Every structure is written in structure tokens, then in C-alpha cells.
Amino acid sequence: MGKSRREFIKKMAVVGAGVSVMANPLFNDVFAGNNSGVTKLAIIGTGSRGRYLQEHLYRIQEEGNKEFEIVALCDNYAPSLNKSLALAKKYHNSPKAFRNYKSLLKQVSVEGVVIATPLFQHAHIAIDCMKEGVHVLCEKAMARTLEDTKAMYDTHVNTGSILLIGHQRLFSDKYNMAMQRIQKGELGVIGQMHAHWHRGNDWRRSVPKDKPELERQINWRLYKEYSAGLLTELMSHQIQVANWVKQKTPVSVMGTGSIRYWHDGREVDDNLAAIFTYDDGTQFTYDSQTINKRYGCEEEIVGDKGVFELETNKYYPTKAVLPEPAPGIAQMIGDIEKGLFEDVPIGGPSWSPETKKRQMAVPIFEGQVGDGTKEELIHFVRFIKKGQCPSWMLKEGYNASIWTLLTEQAIDKGEVLTMPHKYRI
Template sequence: MNRRAFLLNGAVTLAGASMSGVPQILQAAPLRGKKLAVGIIGTGNRGAGIANIIRRLDGLEVVACSDVLPKNLEKGLAHAGSKAVAYSDYRKLLEDKRVEAVVIATPLHEHYRMAVDAIDAGKHVYVEKTMTYDIDQAVSLEKKVMEHPGLVFQVGYQYRYYGLYRRVKEMIDAGWLGDVIQYECQYHRNSNWRNPVTDPSLERQVNWKMYNEYSGGLMSELCSHQIDVLHWFTGSSPLFVSGMGGIDYWKDGRETWDNVRALFEFPGGVKANVSSILSNAYKGYSLRVLGSNATVEIQQNKAYLYPEEKERKLGVVDGVTGATLQSWGQGEPVLVNFGDIHDVSTDPTVFSLLDFVACIRDGKKPFSDVVTGKHSAIAVHKANQAIASRTVQSWKL
């Protein structure tokens, strides 16, 4: 069997492999015979989207929403249960005795204090990424969570629960791709990344991602997903990071960069490029795992395999007879057959939320917990520091 056939047969074989820790169904078993009562803090685009997902799942129900903007509250309530209550002050939501768990989907700078307040109120917490606004908060929040072992704390890195990524991780661990020491990650868009604002006085509240006071910009809001996957796939945290970025296209008064690029070095010489730009959407979202035997490219809801042709081939290259052809061009991509996994068209957040319920019900630790969330937060913020200072950043965990 040649190398190409071996790799493709191996990928098909993996279709029968186990997927421990990943929910296989779209229903969550009830908690003590009833649905988990959820309060959503922050019902902007992401929070309202989560409310919309929850209403289509068994085992969860949104009973309260909180947001400082009335229009956002309306969006959240439109997807909540019929008896859901609206709060302009999140602290009032935390006082609601019906609320058992909270989803925090607010601007990044609010994550830490809201998570701490929720823990003190005895609520289980699902906080969106990036976990905290800075590194000190990440370290402090880990200590806080560890002091309350009876509460489930999960970070919203939903790709950890997505079958597509689980299969690629199994391919890496099984050795099908050979030695993997290079990763290329991108999250590119061609847009100004803004939300429309009807009242200029609300600009900073609506477009908080554009301002350093509230956000870590592209690195924290987009790149953090792939940075977290890198931690998972490599089983380690970075040793060093360098980077660059700037406001070079959308010169409209924003403070966070409209393009960022970071280079991470992990133990064992593993390198990873991570980039996000807002002026070109070619290939959009892509995470490429470059092994010595093959490359896997993960897109939004599918993956392609590119086997490496190791046999030396000679021919005519640029008019030179007898030149080596093996490094010129890339073979046709092959859609990876992942077999009977969850429907890849399903939003990965579904599986993340179902595991949140399962962890509360069964007393388990989330796969994306405060420890993994801390490591990813540190990497995100170190990358921003490297870009801002134009220096190589290192750290010890």
C-alpha cells in the first residue's frame, strides 16, 4: 500500500474511533427531573445567540436576562422562556433564586468581576472567551474557582467539543500525519467589524471590541479560539511569542488593531502562526496541521487531507531538466471521512452547552475549564504584549 492510500485508509478507520467526553446527542438529561435554569448576562449578539440555541435544546431554559442596553434585553427575552425576567443590573439577576447557572457574554473587561460575583452567589458559570481581560485576573480567577469545587466553571471554547476537531486530534495522536511541528492558523474577514450605532453616545458600548479599555481586539475575540485549540492539540503551552499588528486599513478612530500576526513556539520546537485581518477574507477561517506525512486543513465545518508525496520525482522545472518536482505544487485535496460523528452542520456551541449541563448533573470537570481557560488567556495577552512592545515575550506557568 502506498503512502497516500495508507493515510486515506487510516482516516476512514478513525471514523470508528471513540470520542470520549463529547456529547453524542442533542438532549441533555434533566437535573433532578427538571431543566437547568439559566440566566444570561449580556444579551448582545453572542448572548442572544446563545439564548436562541438554548431554547432549542432539552434540559436547559433561560429564566432571566441582563443587559445595560434595552434593545439587547429585548433580543435576549425574545429567545428566553415565557416567564423569563429582565434585569438591567446583573447583580439583581444573581439574586434571583431561580437562576442555577449563568452564561456571561459581556464585553471582555467585565468577565472577571461578573464571574467572581456569580461564584459568590453560588451559581455555576459558563463564561465566554477570552476568560479574562488580563493575566493577573486569569490567575486570580483560577484560585477563586478552586475554592468552590461544588460549582462548575466552563469557558466558551466550543471547538473543544466539536467532533471535527476531536477527529483531527485523534489523527495527530495516532501518528497518521507523521511528526507535527508546524501549525498555520487564520481567522480572516473583509469587513470593518463594526456594529451599527443609532445613538453616537452608545458607540463605545456597542463597539467595545474597537477600544482597548474593554477588549483585547482580534487576538482575544477571534484568534483565541485557535490559540486554545493549539494548546489542546500540542498538549502544552507556548514558551515564546512574537508578533506584529497595526491599524493599517480601517483608519476610523478605532484603538484595537485591524490586523494581527503572532508566532508561537511550543516545547519540542513546535511553531504556530496565528493571524487575523479585516481587509481580506481569502480562506476565511482555516487551521492547518502540517505533519511530515500529511497536512489536514480544518475549515468551518469540514476538513481536507493533503498527503505528502515522499518519493523523489524528477522532471523539468523552470526549464531545468532533472530538477526535483516533489516540492512544486500540492496534490488534490481529499475530503476527510469522519464517519458517524455529530452533525457537523450543528453549531459547536450546542455540544459545549450540553456538556455544561452534564458536568453539573454528574459532578464532572469541564473539558474547557478554568485551568485551560487561564493558559489560553495568558497566551492571548502575551501575544498582544509582544505586538505592542515589538519584543519576544516568554512566561512560566
């Protein structure tokens, strides 16, 4: 590595690490709130995601945070509830267990709930909780239908109860740093955004052999009545990031999808692609599949001055492109102009493929461990204590959910769709 390259990397790493995300008004506002007292929480939906969040909360407590207590767990599927209770015991927590969330709300006084049920159950549970004055952190996407998504938002407005949607990237230092740098113009003009999420598994979970009737309950992600598959489970995260970058929502979406590989009775696509257009002409292209995990998960923000690859925390300034050999055709033309030979040689070099440029990548941000889930949970508790949540955060979750469901409709109908006026907030 040459001296100039080492100096460049050192300089850019210092720039990335030296600007604190604590400068974000969100964080200053939250931590200025009243953090006294113990907030009582319940988790509704104790499947894999619910237990993931549950364990995060316990680990936060182990680090010395005594601002909250998990007092209740709820799930209508006994095996999941039992695993959640076992996890609670491991961390010396003794919450009450419920099979019905309405019983929980009647019998236990809670200030906040974490909802991690299957998608199609989000809306009615969240609405009932908010009407009872209970604050809600609900996993993304918000709801299975456009109508239910809007109903959740309207209930928040009418009750004043907090509704926070589980887009943990909003609490990631890396992503917040990236957004600040983008808004300052560091990437220049954003011409395109690309995102993908590739997995190499079928998403199917085992069903007890003696209870085949549980198929749709356990594998709800595979049936359109309950889920939009890759769209609501994965893409909802990444359209939120694209909207965050642009500080606006798209004006249209088109898409396509199919069941190409997993012919097992599922109803949701195992591969899909979509194109979103913003009012300034910026395009956001997206694709997802469960056939091959080679390319994983990424969001690429492409500007004329540089590129951010957000998931992998890489910044590629345009000026850092390493010199490439001239394409064969350019060499040939140059030779002809110089009079080195009179005839174009048959079978000689004609072109050089424009493959990915060799560039020096530096971190967007250095310092945070994790994807923002820990910070999301801490902030939810502090939002409860403060009695409010920044309104823009719910709008991020809301618009991501609306455009996710519109993408499903665009794919199903084979049409270019826009957001109906009645869903605009």
C-alpha cells in the same frame, strides 16, 4: 478518477467515519452523571452572541431535551435585552428580565449562568456568580487582563463552582477525532502549525444618531480598554487549538500588528501576525485581518506523514501526493548528464514554482453538524448536574486567554515574551 484513487478515498473515508468520538473519556464520564431534574439557567449579556446561545438552548429544548430552563435574562443595554425577550416569546419562554446582574442573583435562584457580555465585564461578573455558588459558562477570552484571568481561575479553585470557557471546538466531534488521531501519531512529527482568520468587514456597529455617547459601549471591540480586538475575539480560539494539538503551552511569543485600513478612530489593530514557539521547536504561526475575507478561517497541522486542515475537515496524507512534473532545472540537469546537449540554453526553463501540491483530501470526521456549540451547552448543563467539570477543559481556556494577552503585549512592546511564573497553573 483512477481505480486506485477511488479505493484510497473510500478507504480513508471509512477510517475517518468509523471511529466514534464517544470513545473520548470526556463524553463517557459526563453521560454517566445524574441527569434528573431541571437546571435553572440565566443569560447575562444578551447581545448578538448571547442571543445566539439563547436560541441554541431553545432549539435543544425543541429536540426534546427537558433538562434545563432559562429563567432570567440580563443586559444593561435595553435594545439588546428587548430583542432577547422577543426571542424568548417566540419560543414560548417567559424569563424574568434584569438590567443589573447583581439584582438577578438576589432575586432569582439559578444554578448556572451563561456570560456573553463584552470581554472587560467577564471577570467581575463570573467571580461574583461563582462566589454565590452559581456555575459559569463564560465566553472566551476569559478576561481583559492577565490579573483578572488568574483571579477567575483562583475563584473557581476556591469556591468549587464550575467555570467553563466558551471554546466550542472542545465539543466538536471533528476536532476531538483530529486530536485523537494526532496523539496516535497519524500525522507523524508535527513540524509546524499555521492558523489564520480573515474577515472583510470593519467590525463597527451603528450607533443611534441621538446617542453618540454610546459609541464605546456599542463598539467596545474597537477600543483597547475593553478588548484586544482580533486577538481576544478570534485568535484566542486558535491558540487553544494549537495548545490542544501539542498538549502543552508555548514557551514564547513574538508578534506585530498595525491599523492599515480602517482609519476610523479605532485603537485595535486591523491586521496582525504572531509566532509561537513550543519547547520541542514546533512553531505555530498566526495571522488575522479584517481587510479581505478571501482565506477565511483555518488551522493547519503539518506533520511529516500528513496534514489536517481542521476548519474545513480535510486530511491530506503525505503518501497521497499526486505526481508532479520535474522542475525545469532538474530536467535540464538530467538532459546534460545524459549528453543530450553540451551547452545550457539561454532563456530555457530554469525552475518550476513549488506551489501547493495536488493531493487527495478525505474528511477527518463525518457525522456531526455544527461547530460544537450545541454540545457545549448540553455538557454545561450536565456538568452542573454532576457538580463538576473536567479540570483540563478550564486549563485549555485559561492558557489560551493568558497567551492571547501575552501576544498583545509582545506586539505592543516589540519583544519576545514568555509566561510569567505567577500565571502558570
